[in-house]
Structures are given as structure tokens and as C-alpha cells.
Amino acid sequence: MNLKRIRAIAKKEFKHLFRDIRMLLILLLFPVFLLGIFGYAVNFDVHHIKIVVYDEENSMISKEFINSLTKSTYFDLVGYINNDSQIREILDEKKAQGIVVISKSFSKDFYSKQEAKIQFLIDGVDGNTANIIQFYSTAATQSLNAKLTTEVLSRVGTKSFMPIDLRPIFWFNPDLKSTRFFIPGLIAMILIITAAVSVSLSLVREKERGTIEQINVSSIKSSELLIGKTLPYVLLALVNAAMILIAGYILFDVVVKGSYPLLFLSTLIFLIASTSIGILVSVVSDSQQVAFSIATMVTMLPSFILSGFVFPIESMPAIIQVITNITPAKFFINVLRAIVLRGVGVFAIWDQLLYLILYASILLGAAILIYNKKEAKN
Amino acid sequence: MNSIEVKNLTKKFGDFVSVDNISFNVKQAEIFGFLGANGAGKSTTIRMLCGILEPTFGDAVVGGCSVAKNPDSVKQNIGYMSQRFSLYNDLAVGENLDFFGGVYGLSNQKLNERKKWVLKIANLEGKENLLTGSLPGGIKQRLALGAAVIHQPDIVFLDEPTSGVDPISRRNFWELINELSSEGTTVFVTTHYLEEAEFCNNIILIDAGRLIAEGNPKQLKTDYLKNSIYEIESDRVIEALELLEKQNFVVETSIFGNNIHISVEEKFNDLSRINKLCEEGGITIKRINKIVPTLEDVFIHLLGNEKIL
Numbered sequence: 019m020n021l022k023r024i025r026a027i028a029k030k031e032f033k034h035l036f037r038d039i040r041m042l043l044i045l046l047l048f049p050v051f052l053l054g055i056f057g058y059a060v061n062f063d064v065h066h067i068k069i070v071v072y073d074e075e076n077s078m079i080s081k082e083f084i085n086s087l088t089k090s091t092y093f094d095l096v097g098y099i100n101n102d103s104q105i106r107e108i109l110d111e112k113k114a115q116g117i118v119v120i121s122k123s124f125s126k127d128f129y130s131k132q133e134a135k136i137q138f139l140i141d142g143v144d145g146n147t148a149n150i151i152q153f154y155s156t157a158a159t160q161s162l163n164a165k166l167t168t169e170v171l172s173r174v175g176t177k178s179f180m181p182i183d184l185r186p187i188f189w190f191n192p193d194l195k196s197t198r199f200f201i202p203g204l205i206a207m208i209l210i211i212t213a214a215v216s217v218s219l220s221l222v223r224e225k226e227r228g229t230i231e232q233i234n235v236s237s238i239k240s241s242e243l244l245i246g247k248t249l250p251y252v253l254l255a256l257v258n259a260a261m262i263l264i265a266g267y268i269l270f271d272v273v274v275k276g277s278y279p280l281l282f283l284s285t286l287i288f289l290i291a292s293t294s295i296g297i298l299v300s301v302v303s304d305s306q307q308v309a310f311s312i313a314t315m316v317t318m319l320p321s322f323i324l325s326g327f328v329f330p331i332e333s334m335p336a337i338i339q340v341i342t343n344i345t346p347a348k349f350f351i352n353v354l355r356a357i358v359l360r361g362v363g364v365f366a367i368w369d370q371l372l373y374l375i376l377y378a379s380i381l382l383g384a385a386i387l388i389y390n391k392k393e394a395k396n
Numbered sequence: 397m398n399s400i401e402v403k404n405l406t407k408k409f410g411d412f413v414s415v416d417n418i419s420f421n422v423k424q425a426e427i428f429g430f431l432g433a434n435g436a437g438k439s440t441t442i443r444m445l446c447g448i449l450e451p452t453f454g455d456a457v458v459g460g461c462s463v464a465k466n467p468d469s470v471k472q473n474i475g476y477m478s479q480r481f482s483l484y485n486d487l488a489v490g491e492n493l494d495f496f497g498g499v500y501g502l503s504n505q506k507l508n509e510r511k512k513w514v515l516k517i518a519n520l521e522g523k524e525n526l527l528t529g530s531l532p533g534g535i536k537q538r539l540a541l542g543a544a545v546i547h548q549p550d551i552v553f554l555d556e557p558t559s560g561v562d563p564i565s566r567r568n569f570w571e572l573i574n575e576l577s578s579e580g581t582t583v584f585v586t587t588h589y590l591e592e593a594e595f596c597n598n599i600i601l602i603d604a605g606r607l608i609a610e611g612n613p614k615q616l617k618t619d620y621l622k623n624s625i626y627e628i629e630s631d632r633v634i635e636a637l638e639l640l641e642k643q644n645f646v647v648e649t650s651i652f653g654n655n656i657h658i659s660v661e662e663k664f665n666d667l668s669r670i671n672k673l674c675e676e677g678g679i680t681i682k683r684i685n686k687i688v689p690t691l692e693d694v695f696i697h698l699l700g701n702e703k704i705l
């Protein structure tokens with residue numbers, strides 16, 4: 019291992035990077051841009067759902083119930099109706115996404131300890147939003163239930179009781195901020211794609227231009243070449259990671275709870291694992307186009323589907339759970355959730371880091387083996 | 397003393413034999429020309445001699461090291477300028493030299509010294525900051541040669557270094573090659589241009605991976621060509637060629653600009669017969685004389701007209 023040669027390669031790679039400022043800006047800003055796009059796209063929070071109320075009773079309790087719905091930012095009351103026939107029109111013309119129907123017997127049922135029924139008519143075209151409306155309205159109904167039950171029933175001398183305590187749900191994630199939970203997955207996915215793609219392209223470019231031959235004929239070792247070539251991209255990706263975290267803080271209020279040095283170290287290890295994918299891809303592809311397609315394919319899909327980013331791994335079939343180990347993103351997401359969201363120390367994540375190191379070693383070993391074989395044969 | 401000794405060197409790609417059992421020696425400090433048509437196997441041979449391609453069979457000792465057994469040691473003694481321009485067009489001249497100097501592990505002092513030398517031979521003194529891609533072809537080639545020998549190797553391999561370059565730049569490039577050789581560097585060079593072959597101390601010619609001829613330019617002309625060559629200048633070149641081709645005393649014909657070269661058996665000396673034939677065919681012959689064969693005549697003889705380099 020000769021540091022001079024590694025430095026020469028790395029320096030040259032930096033020169034390429036800085037010569038093409040536009041490309042450099044893309045490399046730096048694209049991840050932040052992706053974070054913004056994905057961040058908002060996977061934002062499952064729904065606010066300001068427009069509702070219309072059809073209050074057949076107009077009693078104190080029905081009013082209080084409507085108030086409890088509309089005082090949150092989840093629902094905006096856009097109007098009242100007073101007969102059935104308007105319901106269809108309102109949903110069809112999308113004047114509101116939901117209609118609350120309170121029956122004539124609402125208070126009577128309530129005081130007689132029968133089930134007091136409230137009907138929610140939801141525009142189900144956007145299944146996801148509809149689900150959320152249902153979720154929120156149930157929550158609102160139940161918390162009102164709890165309050166009324168406590169007050170009313172205690173006045174008549176019966177033992178008060180709380181039907182369902184909803185607080186735990188809100189406690190864990192007070193605003194139901196799904197974005198916060200998805201940020202680690204996003205970071206992992208963006209970093210693995212950019213690192214693998216940039217490294218594989220830069221290596222294959224040398225093959226395409228024929229400059230790799232000029233390098234091979236010097237007595238440089240393949241390990242020196244690989245380290246020199248990947249170093250600049252690992253540094254670039256670290257800058258990317260920092261920028262994503264800053265953007266995550268500004269856009270989505272994500273604060274790193276744990277230790278920064280540990281976060282840095284884990285990110286570095288993850289990037290080495292990610293670039294080793296890029297290196298392996300470059301060894302088997304002869305053109306930048308091929309390298310680009312393979313690198314995006316093998317990083318994007320698994321880090322999206324199999325990493326636990328979107329779909330929880332525990333609920334996958336056993337065989338798929340085994341396959342999820344092919345993406346280092348899975349382990350880095352665990353690490354990030356631990357460090358960023360929960361703020362735990364190295365003891366909770368060392369096994370994940372160890373796996374990442376093992377992963378990188380296997381891929382790099384394979385890449386060097388194939389490279390040395392192919393190089394001499396062609 | 398031999399710089400390079402090649403024995404039964406063979407390369408197969410699958411079933412295809414690209415280099416077929418060739419053997420030759422290259423003496424120290426000589427300019428060794430390696431000739432052959434496109435696809436003859438020149439680059440494949442050079443890549444094996446540089447230690448970047450494994451021979452299927454046979455071996456070569458380059459600068460004292462075996463390319464089959466010890467390719468990495470071979471690399472330490474050689475410079476290589478590949479057929480494709482392999483400096484970085486998006487880097488400045490100086491940055492390219494820094495890079496190759498660094499890859500060869502030169503010390504800073506040595507690197508500065510050698511950079512000065514390369515800039516001088518490439519006519520780029522004071523222009524280190526120019527973008528390499530913006531340089532004219534001839535200068536690029538000289539710069540590439542400079543980069544290939546920045547570590548002062550004993551042997552340098554040049555794969556078609558002058559292809560696609562204008563004649564004046566080509567002449568300058570050959571002066572550089574002469575300079576290297578006079579300083580003791582062995583120069584192994586492949587070329588397309590037969591007039592360049594005349595500048596070489598020794599030549600080998602390969603065809604379809606097989607060695608066809610070897611020797612110095614003079615030997616090649618006498619050893620491989622027993623026929624006599626006549627150069628004929630006439631007003632109607634094509635007709636004259638077609639007419640003479642049909643005669644059984646003519647062995648080979650070829651066109652050289654406005655002239656025809658015909659090769660005839662050594663005994664033949666009846667020039668009036670040619671004159672008479674042409675007159676009958678309505679062709680005026682302006683000049684006809686026996687010439688010393690050029691290398692091109694030799695290669696046409698060895699390879700046939702259609703394969704000429």
C-alpha cells in the first residue's frame with residue numbers, strides 16, 4: 019500500500035469533480051432535493067380536512083362534539099346542511115371530504131347509556147386520506163366520549179370510567195409526524211444510491227476512455243486504485259449526509275438525539291458498504307450506461323422495499339426477512355433510528371455496524387478477485 | 397544485449413487466436429518497428445509485453461522479467477502509450493503530469509524535474525494550465541509520450557503513436573523517438589505508416605497473429621523480395637494497371653500515386669515489351685525505370701494488395 023499513489027489518484031478524482039462545477043452542484047444538491055420531495059410525498063399527516071355537519075339534533079352535546087372536532091387543525095368546518103339530499107351533492111362536487119351526521123336521538127341515547135351514534139360519511143376516492151380521516155375522527159369521538167362519560171356519569175353517582183385511553187398513540191409521536199419516522203430511511207436510501215452510482219460511474223468511465231490501461235501499466239495495486247478512486251466520493255457523500263441532516267432539521271424538525279461522533283462513524287461505515295456495491299457493479303459493467311442502470315437497480319429497490327424503510331420487516335414472510343439482509347440500508351436505518359430518534363449509544367448498535375463492515379469486506383473482496391481475473395484475461 | 401525476448405507468445409480469446417506463436421528479440425536502445433494491418437494482433441502483443449494481459453501460451457522476458465510469471469515486476473521497467481489517447485482531456489497539462497508522476501511514485505523533486513522535461517519536448521513550456529483537451533493532435537501525442545516515460549523507463553512501448561496526426565507532427569514525433577533511443581531507451585513502436593518503418597533499426601511484420609517477416613529495412617527488401625520492381629509513369633494509370641495485370645511475366649501490380657509499380661521475375665529485363673504492349677493499348681508511357689523496392693513493395697508482396705496496412 020503506497021500512500022503517494024493513493025493520494026495521486028484521489029487528487030485527480032477531486033480535480034475531475036471540481037472541473038465540472040455543474041455536476042458537483044447536482045451531486046451536492048440532488049440529495050437535499052430528494053429529501054424534500056420524498057419527505058413531503060411520504061408525509062402521511064393530513065390537516066385541514068374539510069367537513070360539513072348535518073346536525074339533526076342541535077343539542078348542547080352535539081355542539082360540543084362538533085367543537086371538539088373543529089378546534090384541532092385536522093378538520094375545517096366548511097358548512098352545515100339540513101337534509102339528506104345534499105349529502106351526495108357535497109361529496110360529488112368535492113365541497114368537503116367528509117360529512118358528520120348526528121342523529122336526532124344523539125343526546126337521548128347518550129344519557130340513557132345507549133350507544134350514541136355519529137355517522138361519518140367519507141369521500142373514499144383517496145383511500146389513504148379516507149383512512150386517516152377515519153382514524154382521527156374515531157380518536158376525536160373517543161376522547162369526547164371519555165370526557166362526557168367522566169363528567170356525566172359521575173354526576174349521577176356512578177363510578178367513573180375511561181373507555182379507552184388514547185394518549186399513548188399521541189404520546190409517542192405527538193403530532194403523528196410520520197415524516198420524522200421516515201427520515202432515517204430516506205437518508206439511507208439517498209446515500210446508498212448516490213454513493214454506489216457515483217463510484218461505479220467514475221470507475222467505468224476510466225474503462226470507457228481507455229485510461230484504465232494507462233493506470234494498470236504502472237505498478238499500482240488494485241487496492242490502491244480502488245481506495246484512491248472511492249475516497250473522494252465517500253467524502254462527498256459525508257457532506258451529503260450532513261446537508262441532509264441540516265435539511266431534515268430545517269424542513270422536518272428532525273433533531274439528532276444521540277452522539278455526533280457515533281453518527282459520523284456509522285455513516286462512514288455505511289458509505290464504505292455502499293461504495294463497495296458501486297465497485298462491484300463497475301467490475302462487471304463495461305459502459306457507464308450499464309453501470310448506472312445496475313447500480314440504481316441494486317441500490318434503490320432493496321433499500322426502498324426490503325430495508326424496513328416503508329414496510330416493516332417483522333411483518334414480511336420468513337424467507338423475505340432473510341433476503342432483507344442483502345441491503346446495507348436495513349442496518350443503517352436501524353442505526354439511524356437508534357442514534358437520531360432514540361439517542362442510544364454504541365452498545366445498542368454495534369452488531370449492526372459489524373454486519374456493515376462484514377458486508378463491505380465481502381463485496382470488496384469479490385470485486386478485487388473478479389477485477390484481477392478479468393483484467394488479465396482481456 | 398536483448399531488452400525483450402519473446403518466445404512462442406500466444407493469445408487466444410476463446411477460440412480466436414489473436415497472437416499465434418510469435419518469437420523475436422529486441423536489442424537494447426534500438427527502435428523496433430512492429431508492423432501489421434488492422435487486427436493483426438499488434439495491440440494484443442504489446443499488452444502482453446506490458447504485463448497487463450496474460451499470455452495463453454509462451455512467454456516474454458521484458459527488461460529481465462517474465463511477463464507470464466512476474467507481470468508486476470515487468471511494469472516497473474516499462475512505459476506504455478496506448479493506442480487510444482489516454483490522458484485526461486478535462487484536466488490541465490500539469491495536472492495530468494502530476495497524476496502520472498504520482499501514480500509512478502516519483503518524489504516531488506524528481507517530478508518537477510521530469511515535468512519540465514516533458515513540457516519542453518511537448519512544446520508546452522509555460523502552458524501547464526492549458527486544458528489537455530484543447531491541445532492540437534500532434535502536441536497531445538508528444539505530451540502522452542512524455543507522460544508514458546515520466547518515470548524514465550528502460551523500455552517504452554508505443555502503440556500507433558502517430559495515427560491521425562499530420563505529416564509534420566509525425567516527423568517531429570520520430571525525432572523524439574530517436575532522441576529517446578540515443579539516450580539508451582529501447583523503443584518498441586507499432587505503426588501504420590510504412591515510411592516510418594524505414595526509420596526503425598529492426599522490424600517485424602505480423603499478419604493474422606503470425607510473424608511473416610523480420611529484419612532491418614534493408615534485409616527485408618532483399619531477403620523477402622526476389623522480384624524486380626519497375627516504376628511506370630503513364631497518362632492513363634488505371635488502364636495501364638489493368639493491362640499489365642493480365643501479363644504472365646508480371647507477378648504483382650500496385651498503384652503509387654500517379655505511378656504504377658509492377659513486380660516481375662528477376663530474369664525479366666525486356667522493357668521494350670512493356671512499351672509495346674502499352675502502345676498497342678493506346679497508353680503513353682512517360683517514364684519507366686527499375687527501382688529499389690520500398691517496404692511497401694515488400695509488404696504487398698508478402699500480404700497481398702488488399703491487406704496493405
Ligand SMILES: Nc1ncnc2c1ncn2[C@@H]1O[C@H](COP(=O)(O)OP(=O)(O)O)[C@@H](O)[C@H]1O
Nearest residue numbers: 396409414432433434435436437438439440441
Ligand atoms: N479482448 C478481446 N477479446 C476478444 N477479441 C479481441 C480482444 N482484443 C483483441 N481482440 C481481437 O484480436 C485481434 C487483434 O486485435 P489487436 O491486437 O487489437 O490488433 P491490432 O492492434 O493489430 O490492430 C482482432 O481481431 C481483435 O478483434
Ligand SMILES: [Mg+2]
Nearest residue numbers: 438439440479
Ligand atoms: Mg491496435
